[in-house]
Amino acid sequence: MNQTTENLSVDKLLADLENHIQRHHYGASPKELYEPISYIMSLGGKRIRPLLALMAYSLYKDNYQDILSPAAAVEVFHNFTLMHDDIMDDAPLRRGQATVHEKWNANTAILSGDVMLVKAYDMLLDISSDKLPVALSLFNQTAAEVCEGQQHDMNFERMDHVTDVAYIDMIRQKTAVLLGFSLQLGGLLADATPQEVQKLYDFGVNIGIGFQLKDDLLDVYADKAKFGKQVGGDIIANKKTYLLIKAKELATGAQWEQLESWLAKKAFDKEEKVKAVTAIYDQLGIKALTEAKMHEYFQQGFEQLKSLKVPNSVNFEILLKLTEDLVNREK
């Protein structure tokens, strides 16, 4: 294994990545097809997936610049899923801006998304031919799982009863496996051993599940002053988060009736509903219970990470710090 000599600057890495993403030529004509791609890719976001790919690579090798295209491909794929999910969820806003189907129309969002997926595959072709079949096979499996997760999520909306186990498996597919793949890809391209690559994947999947549980928690328990969006949005929308699923499982008697009554109400004062459902969560100890489950996944993830045998220990500390910051974020 190569001894890496350069230590990462995350700011430099993010700047290089952003530059690569913005300069990539997705296509020009017809503009109705390609403008939505530039638009959604310019809305920003934390670029966490390609960042993890580049950082995993940098645990073993220098010159992350060599894999900017495949790393960016993961971000293009992620944004493709957002473009199509936003149609399916009838979402008006994405990162505070109009969604593609709102700004253009649903047909444009369908077709631009399709060509984005093709472009993501095209960016993956930058991978050397000896690693390409394995990388694409893993990507295909991940991409199919992401679609499966989205379908399960839509199915859950129509189901009365969803178990916590089914919910965690859904978020694993819908969001966590792509974080796992990002890290796996970085390790694979850096010639890490299969054991190391598997640990990187498991680390990503576990923290990915933890991050989604954190999202579920923040939606209810975030500090209003620090949280970017409305606290209680999931409660208002009856979204089947881990919190609601556990509350429905644990509530009995009058509590259960109150909860079901709030879920059934068509007209209500939003603030009042958020307050009432949060009170039920509090009585049931849902916060502590969700935090415990979240920490279970974070702990499993960090155990995998810490069992890696990487040549660049400084970059390892940088990756550890970055993910710990994500674990501790308050918005």
Place this chain on the structure above:
Amino acid sequence: MNQTTENLSVDKLLADLENHIQRHHYGASPKELYEPISYIMSLGGKRIRPLLALMAYSLYKDNYQDILSPAAAVEVFHNFTLMHDDIMDDAPLRRGQATVHEKWNANTAILSGDVMLVKAYDMLLDISSDKLPVALSLFNQTAAEVCEGQQHDMNFERMDHVTDVAYIDMIRQKTAVLLGFSLQLGGLLADATPQEVQKLYDFGVNIGIGFQLKDDLLDVYADKAKFGKQVGGDIIANKKTYLLIKAKELATGAQWEQLESWLAKKAFDKEEKVKAVTAIYDQLGIKALTEAKMHEYFQQGFEQLKSLKVPNSVNFEILLKLTEDLVNREK
């Protein structure tokens, strides 16, 4: 180049292909995601694209069985485009059966289509790793062009003036390049020379454009007894076919006014409109003019085909006969 020893049986080849398509495991759970794939793949169709891939391969090599997966991938991709196009075109029927978005819903058709595209890529991974990067790069270019063609087609619906040149470029992208790619893929996988592979592609693109012009013609001039669907459907829908584009270009005076008046009418007797617009086409010689353009493309295509230097002359005659039958079809 290998001397091929086996001659094709098209019936055997189609049976093997169909068997491969129907036995392929696309996925199981959630069923909402995978049942629409089995459904659309079971609706049939001529399987012309994978058939051309297998026949192009058989010009140079035996054992087309070795490339059934990549050939079937092209059919899966084609059906993915149909699933998404049908949403965009709000089409109720596909091959006489309910479209996926009608039988399920638009969200399911979006997401099943997405996973179909992923599965098409996965089937292409059956290609040997030395040829995979080139094959995928050509496929990506083709797939993007197909999307571009669909977007142009949608744009044309909202445009008052479309030129014949722009129309032919649209049908080249939307339908012809995939026929070109199918033949190109077959040649590439059979180790044909780059020159031969290019000729196969050009043959496919040219006959593909010819086939679409033939479709445009049949919609108006097909024998009602032999044609499977309503004659004049394009006229009723004001579809900007090559015939209408040329008629709008050539009509003058009273003819022009009559044509524009029929195009502007919101309420009309369908049979009367078909009769009237067809009469204008007849006065302008649109049929002969479209046939001339169609034959130009067929001739260019067959010139490319006939300039191939293939080891298996019997299989060459079989491919020639098959495409000639498609050229001469009456429905």
